[in-house]
Amino acid sequence: MAIRTFAAIDIGSYELQLKIFEVSKSRGIREVDSMVHRIELGTDTYRTGKITSRHVAEVKRTLLDFRRVMNVYGARDYKAYGTSAFREMQNASVVLEQIELETGIHIDILSNSEQRFLDYKSIASKGELFNQVIEKDSAIVDFGGGSIQISLFNKDRLVTTQNLRLGVLRIHEQIHSLDAASTAVAPLISELVNAQILPFARLYLKDRTIRNIILVDDYLCALMQQRGISNLSMTEFSELMQRIHVYNRQNLARMLGVRDDNIPLIFISAVMLSRIAEVMKAENIYISGVTLCDGIVYEFAEKQKILPPSHDFEGDIIACAQNISKRYKGSPERSRTLESICLKIFDATKKIHGLSHREELLLRIAAILHDCGRYISMVNLAQCAYDIIMATEIIGLSHKEREIVANVVRYNHEPFVYYEQRAGIVGNSYASGTSISGISREDYLVIAKLTAILRIANGLDRSHRQKFENIRVQVKDSELEILVRTDQDITLEKGMFGKRAAFFEEIYGIHPVIRKKNPKRQTKSEL
């Protein structure tokens, strides 16, 4: 029986966690060890943008210890991720290199959306309960050190996901600096939460009621799990809040049976959750009991094809993109048409472009969001679309992937700027938030390839009237032959096609052509 031992490392803003897992087809994922070391890296980076040398040394020591444990279990496969503390670190690359040199552990930094997506995957991997909960109006409230992610579900589909800068450690820092009286701490936290949760509610909740909250956090969940609680009603949660409403570290530690250094984070999480649940009018809180490490191993098992996907996560990413499109008044029909044409071209040209399934997903998202810029400006829609996409989190996409999507949408509307050109203009017109750094030449090639496809697809529906009943795409004799069936006039589409075809040919080396066929007359039997 092939069993792989895998180590997942999460370098979070207030703790470092190592989990050792065994992964096999027959037994699935089995956790065999878990270690958590408290270290408030977030306190450094949220305040100064840097991590102190004392903390760097402590991280190295802990990772060396982790390495030792990994060796004991013979865990050759591992993945180590840094999250919000590293994201906000100005000297991250220097620190990461130092750490890797000394410990041999390579750390990747997760974007917020990737991180939340992994959390989300780990919850979904728990199976039935997740599926039952999300059938009704539900939200995943994911507490991190630097921010909270709220993801709303409706009928087992992700509606939206938003990141609020209300991290537990961030709030802790703010409260600490205010030196508030113990009775004033809870109202202060509520006030800080209100400032962000109320606008969120106005925009996304409107009249909706969220019945179930699935909680993802490190401290409240632990507290509940210690008591064997996997879910609790709002009445039960309110009773708990009554008991702990005054912030007294020692008393609370004794009352809750936890170490007193955990109390500030438990207290802040509890007050924040209480306020969020109140605004959402939630009825139940479900304790997820998962950590980022669970998501990391799930992703590993999925990628290695050791485990089949337990949920249609791609569907969630698409649903999320569709909701963003809806918010910016995009046309769902046109998006569907574009998406469909894009996929046909993508499939037909697979041997030529050599792109993966992941890039296909990015193309679909670009197609869905192709017109979101129009919400801001009908003239400057390329830049506006780019800005919207870059400012909106799409769960499951890394920062780089979002950048690819944003650029594909942008160059669908305006002349393509080549990598060399683009590199030369950094600091000028693209300086604000559009730095080329982080996008490699290879990534840029992906942008070009996807842009070429989207442009062709866009050209085929220039009139926005979805004129073609059926489209077939094939590569034939160095041509990309697009066979369309329609009885409508397609002069516009044909006329506008030339310019787009030239770009496609430049990128792929084959010439796209449109060939029209009249629709088949329906036979009696078909009627």
Add this chain to the structure above:
Amino acid sequence: MKAKSEKTKPERGRDFYLNPAFYQNRELSWLQFNRRCLMEARRKETPLFEKLKFLSITSSNLDEFFMVRVASLQDMVNADYNKPDLAGMTPGRQLEAILEAAHEFVQLQYSTYNRSLLPALKEEGLEIVQSVEELSEGEKEFLDRYYETDIYPVLTPMAVDSSRPFPLILNKTLNLGALLRRKGQDTGLLGRGKKGKKKKAAEGLEFATVQVPSVLPRFILLPGEGAPVRIILLEDVIRQHMPLLFTGYDVICVDTFRIMRNADLSIDEDEAEDLLVEIEKQLKKRQRGQAIRLEADSDMDKRLLKLLKENLNLADSEVFSIDGPLDLTFLMKVYGLPGFDHLKEHGYERPQEVPELPAGCDLFAQIRKGDIFLHHPYQSFQPVVDFVAAAAEDPDTLAIKQTLYRVSGNSPIVRSLSRAAENGKQVTVLVELKARFDEENNIGWARMLERAGCHVIYGLVGLKTHSKITLVVRREEDGIRRYVHLATGNYNDSTAKLYTDVGLLTCRETYGEDATAVFNMLSGYSEPRAWNCLSLAPLWLKDRLLYLIGRERDNALNGETARIRAKMNSLCDPDIISALYEASAAGVKIDLIVRGICCLRVGIPEVSENITVRSIVGNFLEHSRIFCFENAGIPQVYAASADWMPRNLDRRVEIMFPLEEPSIAEKAIHILDLELADTEQASILQPDGSYERVDRRGKESVNSQKIFGEEARRAAEQKKENALRTRVFIPETSEGHEE
């Protein structure tokens, strides 16, 4: 559905049950325990040499009690700390009561020694020579030679005069004090000058002292063949030869004395945190090394006694007049004299083989078949030693983790751990350096383990790690498997032959996960999100116990069967006791087996009428902690390293583990039930705080320790018989035959 009980839930708050009148002072309760040990030395059924052992134990117990508990109380008094204890007694009041009880106790000890044991020993052919007059000429000559060759070279006499200060008398050492007069000096009244005014004793007489060397045996076997065997105590030989030490002086008197000092600079962990703070603040006030007890010959010269009292700054109540040899721990050595086996206890079986673990078996394979329960000393401790040894040599073992509190001098477990590290296993050992009186020993072998490549954790700041747990991580065909040993007793192969303890060997996933989390916590990593089955002190154990007791209370109120059977060494946690009172008041039947301190009082109307407490003092030291909660007919049984004491529940790392396998839970319940039925070694706590032996009239004699031994022997024999019966003879083939 069962009918609801007529009882209504008592509307009493926790404060009601914390009434000091409901509690016994823990020190006085401990003295009661020592008295029960002494009673074993007075029982006619106890074989003569076993009586010596019990008397010796009471003597060493009392020493430790003074050094730790009385010293702590003395600290409190010095620091003006007047907070009353659970029973409402201030430290000053406790000291008074302890000294009064201790005096009475010592009198009883020596009356036992003089009136009962000495004559009986003589009758059996063992004479402890008490004065030189009893020696023959040949014996005198032998002792003179022995003095010259062996004793004299290691003696360091110290004299006091105006130029030399009073010498430092070391804690717990046995000494001879003498008053000397320079030869030819006026022999007038001691301490009076020419004008008849009082003078310091030293002016007339000089004080000298000599420590009885601890490097020599406490008693000397006098030459002679056959009966009677005659021995003489070392101090008596030195006393006889004192004039040789102080030539030029007349020895006016020589008497033995021994002092106990408040020399322990660490505060006893049993004390409250606020006391520790107070003591720290008042450290200057504390008189380090202050004498807290003086034991002196009962016929000590009054002048000598006065001099010692004045110089050691002791009150009359702190002076113990001893009618016999000081420090009776030498009796344990007498117990070891050859030729007296017929005067020892023989009704107890030797440790037996554990049926599930026959010699030479594959331990891991056996554990995989199911949980294995160990009951020491009736069953051998060897499987535990073998468990670590097997893991050390096993190629599939990846890691061994263990907590060590007290280990034996030449511990095979420590050797195996070193070997494992040398074999490339990851070995993590938590060595508790703070184990009282074992600190130096612990540091020694902890360093040895470190040199061998083990990862040694030297205890936790502010907490003593008292839990007994071993984790072996193996890579097996179907993945990582963890083997866990949990126990109520230390990893000490020597004490495992004398202490009753229970242990569990298991490879259940839930135990493995929890054990991994325990070691991660002990290595400085955070607590796990949740525990599967283990309850750990100081964070969760007390809550868990309170929950379990509270559940019985609720069950009683709801008309369900509600009962608690529990066995431990000491019971003095106020939260637990008040919960037990509340449960008893609700109708829960509570039967406790508490070997030592018990601050709970029985027989308080409407409070503890449903509680019985018994103490078993027997051939083996009762040490296991087993708790059984009736749980409305589905009993839940636990074993633990912790007593129900604040120090265990609040200031130590302790583990309580469930015995989930029904057959094992039954075995544990059998232990409780048999001890609750014991008629031979049990004493029953009375409402006035005293203990009375079980009234045996009309009852079948039950000696639980003997029965456990017999049961273990029968089980081992049965297993062997079964093995023989099912044996398959395998013919030898030429392939396997080597010339």
